[in-house]
Amino acid sequence: MSLPSVIIVGCGFGGLWAAEGLRRAPAAVTVIDRTNHHLFTPLLYQVATAGLSAPSISAPIRHILERQKNATVLLGEVREIVPQQRHVVLEDRTTVAYDYLVVASGSINHYFGHDDWAPFAPGLKTLDEALDIRARVLTAFERAEREADAAKRSAWLTFVVIGGGATGVELAGTLAEIARHTLKGEFRRVDPTRARVVLVEGTDRVLPPYTPALSEKARLQLERLGVTVWLGKRVTGVDAGGVALGAERLEAKTVIWAAGITSSPLGRPLGAPLDRAGRVQVEPDLSVPGHPEIFVVGDLAAVPGVPGVAPAAKQMGRHAAANIVRSLKKQATREFKYKDYGQLATIGRNAAVAMFGKLELSGYPAWLMWLLAHIYFLINFRNRLAVMIDWAWSYWTYNRGARIILKGPS
Amino acid sequence: MSLPSVIIVGCGFGGLWAAEGLRRAPAAVTVIDRTNHHLFTPLLYQVATAGLSAPSISAPIRHILERQKNATVLLGEVREIVPQQRHVVLEDRTTVAYDYLVVASGSINHYFGHDDWAPFAPGLKTLDEALDIRARVLTAFERAEREADAAKRSAWLTFVVIGGGATGVELAGTLAEIARHTLKGEFRRVDPTRARVVLVEGTDRVLPPYTPALSEKARLQLERLGVTVWLGKRVTGVDAGGVALGAERLEAKTVIWAAGITSSPLGRPLGAPLDRAGRVQVEPDLSVPGHPEIFVVGDLAAVPGVPGVAPAAKQMGRHAAANIVRSLKKQATREFKYKDYGQLATIGRNAAVAMFGKLELSGYPAWLMWLLAHIYFLINFRNRLAVMIDWAWSYWTYNRGARIILKGPS
Numbered sequence: 001m002s003l004p005s006v007i008i009v010g011c012g013f014g015g016l017w018a019a020e021g022l023r024r025a026p027a028a029v030t031v032i033d034r035t036n037h038h039l040f041t042p043l044l045y046q047v048a049t050a051g052l053s054a055p056s057i058s059a060p061i062r063h064i065l066e067r068q069k070n071a072t073v074l075l076g077e078v079r080e081i082v083p084q085q086r087h088v089v090l091e092d093r094t095t096v097a098y099d100y101l102v103v104a105s106g107s108i109n110h111y112f113g114h115d116d117w118a119p120f121a122p123g124l125k126t127l128d129e130a131l132d133i134r135a136r137v138l139t140a141f142e143r144a145e146r147e148a149d150a151a152k153r154s155a156w157l158t159f160v161v162i163g164g165g166a167t168g169v170e171l172a173g174t175l176a177e178i179a180r181h182t183l184k185g186e187f188r189r190v191d192p193t194r195a196r197v198v199l200v201e202g203t204d205r206v207l208p209p210y211t212p213a214l215s216e217k218a219r220l221q222l223e224r225l226g227v228t229v230w231l232g233k234r235v236t237g238v239d240a241g242g243v244a245l246g247a248e249r250l251e252a253k254t255v256i257w258a259a260g261i262t263s264s265p266l267g268r269p270l271g272a273p274l275d276r277a278g279r280v281q282v283e284p285d286l287s288v289p290g291h292p293e294i295f296v297v298g299d300l301a302a303v304p305g306v307p308g309v310a311p312a313a314k315q316m317g318r319h320a321a322a323n324i325v326r327s328l329k330k331q332a333t334r335e336f337k338y339k340d341y342g343q344l345a346t347i348g349r350n351a352a353v354a355m356f357g358k359l360e361l362s363g364y365p366a367w368l369m370w371l372l373a374h375i376y377f378l379i380n381f382r383n384r385l386a387v388m389i390d391w392a393w394s395y396w397t398y399n400r401g402a403r404i405i406l407k408g409p410s
Numbered sequence: 411m412s413l414p415s416v417i418i419v420g421c422g423f424g425g426l427w428a429a430e431g432l433r434r435a436p437a438a439v440t441v442i443d444r445t446n447h448h449l450f451t452p453l454l455y456q457v458a459t460a461g462l463s464a465p466s467i468s469a470p471i472r473h474i475l476e477r478q479k480n481a482t483v484l485l486g487e488v489r490e491i492v493p494q495q496r497h498v499v500l501e502d503r504t505t506v507a508y509d510y511l512v513v514a515s516g517s518i519n520h521y522f523g524h525d526d527w528a529p530f531a532p533g534l535k536t537l538d539e540a541l542d543i544r545a546r547v548l549t550a551f552e553r554a555e556r557e558a559d560a561a562k563r564s565a566w567l568t569f570v571v572i573g574g575g576a577t578g579v580e581l582a583g584t585l586a587e588i589a590r591h592t593l594k595g596e597f598r599r600v601d602p603t604r605a606r607v608v609l610v611e612g613t614d615r616v617l618p619p620y621t622p623a624l625s626e627k628a629r630l631q632l633e634r635l636g637v638t639v640w641l642g643k644r645v646t647g648v649d650a651g652g653v654a655l656g657a658e659r660l661e662a663k664t665v666i667w668a669a670g671i672t673s674s675p676l677g678r679p680l681g682a683p684l685d686r687a688g689r690v691q692v693e694p695d696l697s698v699p700g701h702p703e704i705f706v707v708g709d710l711a712a713v714p715g716v717p718g719v720a721p722a723a724k725q726m727g728r729h730a731a732a733n734i735v736r737s738l739k740k741q742a743t744r745e746f747k748y749k750d751y752g753q754l755a756t757i758g759r760n761a762a763v764a765m766f767g768k769l770e771l772s773g774y775p776a777w778l779m780w781l782l783a784h785i786y787f788l789i790n791f792r793n794r795l796a797v798m799i800d801w802a803w804s805y806w807t808y809n810r811g812a813r814i815i816l817k818g819p820s
Contacts, residue, residue: 054464074555142446185476405485
């Protein structure tokens, strides 16, 4: 008799923790991901801003799971889920059958019905996108150095980040640091320290999940780093030349999208109700209503009171695995309970905000906490060491180790 | 009165050493390169084989030249040189005038009139190509793991390296190491240690610039690492399914081209005689016949007895700079004399060959020498440290730090 099969779709934090939670389960686990690596997404903005190399924040999934002998890793893209037949369909039309399914396919960039903006304002969800943003940012300074026309030069030296959530704040703060410190003195015709970094946010404060007092502290830290923060401004258009905000217009050759994500489309075929963000409204045990053999974890799962952050995805992944183990033993599944360890957002050098229950921190103490937490959580020792060296180096020298544009001028 | 202007085209070893040789010259130096980085090409094969990240072997040109205040760096592609008008033309049709010109645009992949082979057999000249090869190699093992058909699986597990020069030997040896050690135990359906790495060379020995005895030692070391070496075989076709060698055929999904390079096309407009490889036959002082204000250095220069290696390019770059300084002082230029410090070629773990005048080394001593020399020459301290850590790590663990495929399955 063959072992019951578990398919895990997606190997982000939710999927990887689900796989590891099944390491002693009497089951054949198959992990399917579109890429060959697990990505430490909280540091993706560092790859986009040339502080870290791509391999420093990623590890091959099959290397992580090498010793877990009940796990098979497949590089592939799940295009469909057919709950009635209990199989998934891959991009080459092959099907893979399951007894249990964990859907951990996460979220994707969302342009609120303006997909035509995407080519001019890349988002930051994958390594490819991070390297695209890195090339755009570095190339913009290069183009400015070659540009004779003052207005065009100024557009090359204007960087707009749309969206004042954690990603937008990190990107804007780091871009200002690059312009003011890293590139200082390296150009002969333009002054990179006069580059303009504008963070545009539609609501009346940055970092909405934090308290209004911390949001204000974050805004002040951003301004101190050299970021211009525009609150309460709605983007109404993005094109090759800049950003429209109602009647206003910002001439900018580099625009980054950090304003919205939506759920992976793989929530739809599950037949369960979705919330407005496209997330699957799961049962308290994280299973899909009517399908006790399917679990949804991470950003794709809508669980009241649980934010879309890495620690929540890990906890859900681990919990879904435990429920599968209980189900295999014919035991009742258990309700998921989120444990909130607090929230941290970095803004730039020595600048961050943190919230641990009622305790609020900002500035250097919050930044130090963020630094230690992220080094600690980086998945394997090698990466941790490489990241520490990269960071120590760039902290002291303001230099950034990954300032490599991989494509020539387009 | 403005300073005389020097344009340096290309910032490989020849161009960079020319720029640095002019650091005290009363001249305005402009360095133009298609990429924003100087590349340590002797280690490019390590990026292609996932041992090093791209930023580890490259450094932004403007960062290297930051303190050289008489140097301006432009990201751009020189499309034409017009010696009669003393200017170069960039990709956007803008022109840049010069009083002195150093052409250091190097060499490009050469398919001997079979450019249609290029899509199936990428060469290894740029970081982009290295990352392309890395993705192809890693994806091949992934595809094999998913492939049900035995013949197709075997084609995914067959790797052909065409060309038995230094690059081909390094690539083949490292590919065998990846298959036999790095990936061992990480797959469930295929056995990566049974992958086949075939090195095809048209002549009767590998590493032709070395002595026949060292070539034979290199071949033996390759075989010991698990490489199948085919000598005296001419490739007559390359397509998506494999390689044709006259009547024979090798079914292989991954083919790498290391068989030939030719000179950059920028030698042609100089009006000087070219040799069969398209290199400019320069005067003894490295200037172009009839154009004492133009110097050619590196792979693009044909100087009898001087090989196309990094140390020669550096020496030529430095010499051209010195001759420009002499010319500015109205002094006579001097003849270039190549100083041969020996040759080293690595094959794989503990395997290499080296030639220092009459002294010949192979195996572990040659490999150790190669390792020390390459760490020493890596351009800046940060890279040197990062490379040392990466190498120490992968030597002890057989793991490779950069095993990241940046594109999903195509």
